[in-house]
Amino acid sequence: MLQVIDSPKEYDVCIVGSGAAGGTAAKVLTEGGLNVVMLEAGPRLNPYKDYKEHVWPYELAHRGADVGGRARHEWNDEFLAPNGFWEIDGEPYTTAPGSSFRWFRSRIEGGRTNHWGRIALRMAPVDFKARSTDGMGDDWPITYEELAPYYDKVEAFIGVFGTKEGIPSAPDGIFQPPPKPRCTETIVKKACDKLKVTCVPSRLAILTEAHNGRPACHYCAQCGRGCMMASNFSSSQVMIPPAQKTGRFTMIANAMAREIVVGKDGRAKAVSYIDKTTRTEQQIHAKAFIVAASACESARLLLNSRSTLFSNGLANSSGVVGRYLTDSVGSDAAGYFPQLAGMPKHNHDGVGGMHMYMPWWKFDRKNEFLRGYHIEFGGGRGMPGVAEFDGVCDQHEGYGVSLKQRCRSDYGTYIGFSGRGEMIPNANSFCEIDPNVVDKWGIPVLRFHFAWSENEIKMAKDMQETFQSIVEAAGGTFYGDLRAGGKSPYGISEGGTIVHELGTVRMGNDPKTSVLNKNCQAHDVRNVFVTDGASFVTGPEKNPTLTIMALSWKASEYLIEQSRKGEL
Amino acid sequence: MDKNFASRRDILKSLCTGVAVGSVLQAIPLEAAEYAHRLIAEEKAASPNAQYMPKYFAAEQYKLLCALCGTILPGDADSGGAVEAGAPEYIDLLTSENAEYQRVLGGGLIWLDSACDDRYGHAYLECTPQQQAEMLDQIAYRKNLEHNPEMSHAIEFFALLRKLTADGFFTSKIGIEYLGYVGNAYVLKFEGCPPVPGV
Numbered sequence: 020m021l022q023v024i025d026s027p028k029e030y031d032v033c034i035v036g037s038g039a040a041g042g043t044a045a046k047v048l049t050e051g052g053l054n055v056v057m058l059e060a061g062p063r064l065n066p067y068k069d070y071k072e073h074v075w076p077y078e079l080a081h082r083g084a085d086v087g088g089r090a091r092h093e094w095n096d097e098f099l100a101p102n103g104f105w106e107i108d109g110e111p112y113t114t115a116p117g118s119s120f121r122w123f124r125s126r127i128e129g130g131r132t133n134h135w136g137r138i139a140l141r142m143a144p145v146d147f148k149a150r151s152t153d154g155m156g157d158d159w160p161i162t163y164e165e166l167a168p169y170y171d172k173v174e175a176f177i178g179v180f181g182t183k184e185g186i187p188s189a190p191d192g193i194f195q196p197p198p199k200p201r202c203t204e205t206i207v208k209k210a211c212d213k214l215k216v217t218c219v220p221s222r223l224a225i226l227t228e229a230h231n232g233r234p235a236c237h238y239c240a241q242c243g244r245g246c247m248m249a250s251n252f253s254s255s256q257v258m259i260p261p262a263q264k265t266g267r268f269t270m271i272a273n274a275m276a277r278e279i280v281v282g283k284d285g286r287a288k289a290v291s292y293i294d295k296t297t298r299t300e301q302q303i304h305a306k307a308f309i310v311a312a313s314a315c316e317s318a319r320l321l322l323n324s325r326s327t328l329f330s331n332g333l334a335n336s337s338g339v340v341g342r343y344l345t346d347s348v349g350s351d352a353a354g355y356f357p358q359l360a361g362m363p364k365h366n367h368d369g370v371g372g373m374h375m376y377m378p379w380w381k382f383d384r385k386n387e388f389l390r391g392y393h394i395e396f397g398g399g400r401g402m403p404g405v406a407e408f409d410g411v412c413d414q415h416e417g418y419g420v421s422l423k424q425r426c427r428s429d430y431g432t433y434i435g436f437s438g439r440g441e442m443i444p445n446a447n448s449f450c451e452i453d454p455n456v457v458d459k460w461g462i463p464v465l466r467f468h469f470a471w472s473e474n475e476i477k478m479a480k481d482m483q484e485t486f487q488s489i490v491e492a493a494g495g496t497f498y499g500d501l502r503a504g505g506k507s508p509y510g511i512s513e514g515g516t517i518v519h520e521l522g523t524v525r526m527g528n529d530p531k532t533s534v535l536n537k538n539c540q541a542h543d544v545r546n547v548f549v550t551d552g553a554s555f556v557t558g559p560e561k562n563p564t565l566t567i568m569a570l571s572w573k574a575s576e577y578l579i580e581q582s583r584k585g586e587l
Numbered sequence: 588m589d590k591n592f593a594s595r596r597d598i599l600k601s602l603c604t605g606v607a608v609g610s611v612l613q614a615i616p617l618e619a620a621e622y623a624h625r626l627i628a629e630e631k632a633a634s635p636n637a638q639y640m641p642k643y644f645a646a647e648q649y650k651l652l653c654a655l656c657g658t659i660l661p662g663d664a665d666s667g668g669a670v671e672a673g674a675p676e677y678i679d680l681l682t683s684e685n686a687e688y689q690r691v692l693g694g695g696l697i698w699l700d701s702a703c704d705d706r707y708g709h710a711y712l713e714c715t716p717q718q719q720a721e722m723l724d725q726i727a728y729r730k731n732l733e734h735n736p737e738m739s740h741a742i743e744f745f746a747l748l749r750k751l752t753a754d755g756f757f758t759s760k761i762g763i764e765y766l767g768y769v770g771n772a773y774v775l776k777f778e779g780c781p782p783v784p785g786v
Contacts, residue, residue, distance in 0.1 A: 073771060076758035082677055083758065087685035091754070199779025202786050238777040240770065358786055365781050368770035402771055403763055408753040416728045418659040418749065423668075423765075426753060430766045 025289075025302045030056040030269070031582065033290050033305035035276045035320065038130025039564045040311035040551035040571040042254030043173070045262040047575035048309075053582060054267045056303055058274040058292055060312075061126030064101070064133070064255045070245030071098045076404060084405040091406040100245030102133035109459030113466045120467035121515040122315060128272065129255030131313065131518065132564065136372050137224040137242060137251055138395070139179045140561035141170050141190045145382070149557045153389045155443050159556045160528045160537035163190070169569035177252045177568070178230040181222035188391065189219075189378035189561075195227045197374060198238070201367050203399040203434050204375040206356055210493035216485065217380035221395075224252035224565075225370045233257070240401060242371025251371065271303070277462050279308060279324040279333050279547065287333070287547050293460040306587045307546040307578060310524075311571065314553040315344070315450050318523035319465050321534075321549075322452050334524075334534050334541035342449045343522035344469070345558040348392065348440035349512030350479040352499030354490030359399065359432040367400040367431070379560055388477035392440030392560045394485070400431035436489070438482030441560045444522055445472050448514070469514035479509035519563055524553035539574035546587055550574045639676045643683035648696050651711055652678060658723065659752040666765040674755025681751065688747070695744025699726075702741070 031053035034041045041057060048055050076082040076098075084090050085097045093105070103125035114120050125131045144163035149156040167190075174193040181194035197220035200208065211218035225242065226235050236250040249256040262268040273295040280302065282288040289302045310317045318341045324333035332340055379391035408426050410433075415425045442448075453466035483499045490497040500510030507513070527533025530542035539554050541547040550571035552563050581587055641649040653675045662668035669675075682688040699722070700710040707718045714722070725731055726741040727749075756762040780786060 075760070075763070075771065077673070077760050077763075080680055082754065084677075084681060084754065088681040088688065088751075089685075198777045202780035202783065205780045205786055237773040237775070239772065239774075358783075362783060362786075363781055364767040364769050366770045366772060366774060366778070368772070368774075369777050400766075400768060400770075403757045403766055403768055405754045405758060406750070408757055409750050412749045412753055413746070416746075416749075418723060418727055420661060420663050422749075423660045423663065423756075426757065427766055430768075 024299055025304075027304075029304040029306065030054050031305065031587075032056075032307045032309060032578065033058065033303055034309040034311055035290060036060075036130060036311035036313065036316070036551065037128050037259065037270070038125070038254050038311065038313065038551070039132050039135075039567045041309065042129065042132065042258030042262075043568045043571040044309045044311060044550055044575045045268060046258045047572055048579065049262040049265040049267045051575070051579035052267070053579065055262065056269045056271065056305065058276050058290060058303070059128050059130075059270060059272050060275045060295075061128065061273065063270070063272045064128040066245060066247045066249075066256065070100050070247050072239060072241045072244045072247060074098065074244070076402070082405055088405070091409075098241075098244050100133055100243065101127045102243075103127070103131060110464070111456060111458065112464050113453045113456055115466055115468045118467055118469045119513050120469040121513055122465075122467070122520070123515070123518045124313070124316070127255075128259065128270070129253045132252065132254040133245070134243075134518070135564055136395075136562070138372065138376075138562040139174070139177075139181075139192075139222050139224040139252075139565040140378075140393070141192055142166075142559050142561050142566050143188050143190055145188070146557065146559035146561070149390075149443075155389060156557050157525075157527065157532075160526055160533075165537075166566070166569050166573065169573045170565065172572055173565060173568045176231070177224050177257055178226045178228075178233070179222055179224050179565075180220070180227045182220045184219050184378075186217060186219070186378055186380075188380070188382040189393075192222065194222070195230070197221070198227055198236075198369055200374050201369055201399055202359065202362060203356075203367075203397065204373070206358060206493050207396055207434060207489060208375060210489045211377060213492050214488055215380075216377055216489065218375055218377050221373045221376040223370060223372050225372065226250045227370075236370050238366075238369055240368035240371050246371075274301070275460050275462070276312065276320055277323065277460065279310075279320065281324070281326050281328055281333065281544070285328055285544065287544055293462075295460070307582070308548065309571075309574070309578075310547065310549045310553075311551045313551055314520040314523045314555075315465055315467075317549050317551055317553040318450060319452070319462075321524060323463055329543070334543045334547055336543050337531055337534060339525065339532060340534055341451050341465075341523050343444040343525050343556075344448045344450055344467075344520060345442040345444050345522050345555075346469075346512075346514050347517040347519040347558065347560065347562075348442050348471070348475045348478050348482075349437065349517040350482040350500070350510045351435060351437045351512075352483060352486040352490075352497065352510065353398075353433050353435045354486070354493070354495040354497055355429075356432055356434060356490075356493060356495040358494065359434075360428050362400065362431065365400075368402075373397045386481070388474045388481065389443065390441035390474070390478070390560070392438045392478055392482060394482070395437045395439060396434055398431070398434035403430070434490075434495075436486040438479070438486070439517060439519075439560055439562070440475070440478045440482070442475050442558055443472065444557070445470065450523060467515070471511060471514070476508050476511060479511040483509045519552070519558060521552040521555040521558040521563055524549045525556050526554045527556065538577040539570060540577070548574050548578060639673075639679075641679045643679050643689065644693070644696070648693070649675065649679065651696050651700065652692075654712060655748060656752045656755070658719075659749055660756045667761045669752045669756040672756045672759035672762050674752045674759070677755035677758075678748070678751045688751075691740075691744050691747050692751075695741065695748065698741060698744070 322332040377394035447470040526535040660669040
C-alpha cells in the first residue's frame with residue numbers, strides 16, 4: 020500500500036494539465052487574484068535546450084531521421100521540439116475489437132500547444148446550432164455571440180494573423196497582417212478563383228508584428244522545432260509566464276493525476292497524483308478544480324474518480340462521460356505542379372504553416388453530406404529532409420546523373436492538400452475505462468471505440484474530388500485516393516490521427532444528457548470544471564484550440580466571480 | 588548577400604525593439620538568438636574531418652556501400668556526389684540501429700557480391716564497369732520482375748539503398764546547395780513569391 024503524502028496547503032484552484040485550456044486558466048485565474056497550483060504529467064520545458072530551430076540536417080548524425088531511421092516511417096523527428104507521442108512506454112491505451120483509433124498525447128509543459136499547427140479559427144454562429152440547423156447532434160448551450168468576447172480576448176492576447184473577409188462560415192477576428200503568399204499559394208489561389216472556391220489568408224497564432232514582449236516571426240518555417248523567440252503561440256511560452264509573474268502560481272511537473280477526491284459534502288477536495296520522479300502518491304488540496312488534461316485524458320480522470328457518492332465516476336450521473344467522442348474527418352492528397360519546376364532560387368520558407376487556406380465555402384447550398392470542411396495546403400521549396408525523395412526514387416528508378424537531376428527538377432514541385440471536416444457524434448464512438456489494463460502508475464487506462472458514419476465518408480469523397488479539381492485547374496497532376504472501398508474509403512483518416520478529439524465531457528443545459536453547464540462547470544459537482552476540448556458539444560471543422568482557449572477564459576472568469584461571491 | 592537577409596546585428600536590434608520592459612519574456616529572445624547561433628557554430632566545429640569508422644558494415648562491405656552510393660548519385664559538373672555528401676556514414680549509422688535495414692542492406696550487399704561472382708567470377712568491386720552496370724541494371728528497375736521474379740529481394744535492396752542514398756545526399760550541405768534551397772534564415776520581412784512567368 021502506497022503511503023499517500025498529503026500536502027497541508029490548500030490552493031484556491033488546482034488545474035490538471037498545462038496545455039491550451041490549463042495555460043489559459045492559469046493566466047486568467049492568477050491575474051484575477053487566485054492562488055493556483057498546476058499539475059503537469061510531463062517535465063518543464065526549457066526552450067534553450069529543447070528547441071531545435073535553425074539546425075541543418077547535416078548538423079545531426081541522423082540527419083533528422085532519428086535512431087534507426089524511424090522518422091522516415093512515422094511521426095518522429097529529432098528536429099522536433101518535445102511535443103508528444105503516439106505511443107508512451109508503460110502508458111498504453113486499448114481499442115475495442117473492430118475499432119481503430121490512435122491517441123496522440125503530450126507529456127510536457129504546454130501540452131499539445133507545442134505540437135499544433137497554430138491554426139486559430141473561430142467557430143461560426145451556425146456551428147453552435149447543429150441540431151436546430153439540420154436535426155443531427157445537439158445545440159451548444161452557448162451562442163457565438165456569448166463566446167465572441169472571449170475569442171476577442173484570446174486573439175488580442177496571443178496574436179493571430181489573418182484578414183477580415185466577412186465569410187459567414189469563418190467569422191473574422193482581431194488580426195495582425197498576414198504574410199505574403201508563397202509561389203505555391205499563388206498558384207492554388209488562382210485555381211480556386213477559377214473554380215469559385217474561397218481561398219483567403221490563413222489565420223495562425225504566429226506574430227507578424229511584435230506583441231506583448233514577443234518579437235515578430237523571423238520566417239524560418241520551423242515552428243514545429245520550437246520557437247525560442249516565442250513568436251508563435253504555445254501555452255508554455257505565452258500563458259504560463261504571465262501566471263508565474265503574479266507570484267500566485269505553482270507548477271508541479273511530472274505529476275500524473277490519478278483521481279479527484281471528494282469530501283462527504285459531495286464537493287471535490289483534492290487531487291491524488293503520482294509524482295513520477297519519486298513514484299509516490301501525493302495529494303494536493305484546493306477549493307476548486309479545473310480539469311484540462313485533453314479531451315480523453317480528462318474523461319479518464321473523471322471515470323477513474325469513483326466513490327460511494329459517485330460510483331459511476333465523478334460528475335457522471337448522466338453516464339455521458341466518455342461518450343460523443345469525435346475527431347476531425349481528414350483526407351489528404353497531393354498534386355505535381357510543372358510550373359514549380361525550375362523556379363528561381365528564393366527563400367520560400369515563410370511562417371511555420373500555410374499562408375492561405377480554404378474556409379468552408381459551400382455553406383450556402385445543399386450538399387451530399389451535412390456540415391462542412393476546410394482545406395489546408397502546403398508544399399514547395401522547403402528545407403530538404405529525409406524521405407523527401409522517396410517518391411522520385413520510386414518513379415524514376417535507376418541510378419546516376421539522370422536520377423540526381425530528376426530529384427532536383429522535382430524538388431519543390433508538389434503541393435499537399437488536407438481536408439479537415441466535421442464528424443457528427445455517433446453511438447459507436449466513445450471511450451471508457453478498460454477493466455483489465457492499468458498503466459505503470461497503476462491507473463486504469465482508456466479503451467476506445469470508434470467508427471465513421473456514412474456522412475463522413477461522403478465528406479471525404481467531396482474533399483478528394485475538390486482536391487482533384489483544384490490540382491487540374493492549375494495544370495497539375497493529381498495524386499489522391501478516389502477509391503470508394505477498402506479500409507479507408509476516399510483516403511479517410513484513421514480515428515484520432517487528426518488529433519482533434521472532442522466531446523467526451525460535453526456541456527449542455529440538461530444534466531441528464533450533459534456533464535457541464537455552459538460555464539464548463541460540472542452539473543453534479545459545482546467546484547469541478549472541465550475546460551478543454553472534452554467540453555465541446557460538436558466538433559466543427561475549425562481546429563479546436565482557439566475555441567478551447569476562449570471557453571477556458573470564459574470559465575475562469577466565471578470561477579473568479581464565484582470565488583468573489585464566496586460560492587466556492 | 589541579399590539585403591533582406593538580416594545580419595545578426597539587425598536581428599538583435601529588431602528583437603530589442605519588440606521587447607516590453609518588465610516582461611517575463613524579456614530575456615528570452617536575445618538569449619535565444621545567441622543560443623541558436625552558438626549551437627550552429629559549435630556543431631560545425633565539432634564535425635570531424637577524420638576518417639569515418641563504420642559502425643555496422645565490415646570494412647570490405649563498407650567499401651562496396653560507398654561505391655554503390657557514388658554510382659546512385661555521382662558527382663557531376665554541378666556538385667559532388669553522395670560519397671562526398673556523407674551518405675555512406677548516414678546509411679551505416681541507421682543500419683547499425685535497425686534490424687530491418689541490416690537484413691535488407693546487409694543481405695543485399697552479400698548477395699550482390701555473390702551474384703557477381705557467379706556471373707563474372709569476381710566480387711562487384713573487381714568487375715569491369717560494364718559488368719557492374721549490367722548487374723545494376725538488373726536490380727534497379729521493378730519491371731525486371733516480370734522476367735526475373737526471383738530478383739525481388741535484390742530489387743527491394745536497391746530501392747531502399749537508392750532512397751537512403753538520396754536522404755544522405757539531399758540532407759547534406761552540398762546536396763542542399765545542389766537543390767538550391769536558400770532558407771533557414773532570420774528574415775525581417777517575408778517577400779513572398781518572386782515574379783515568375785506562369786505563376
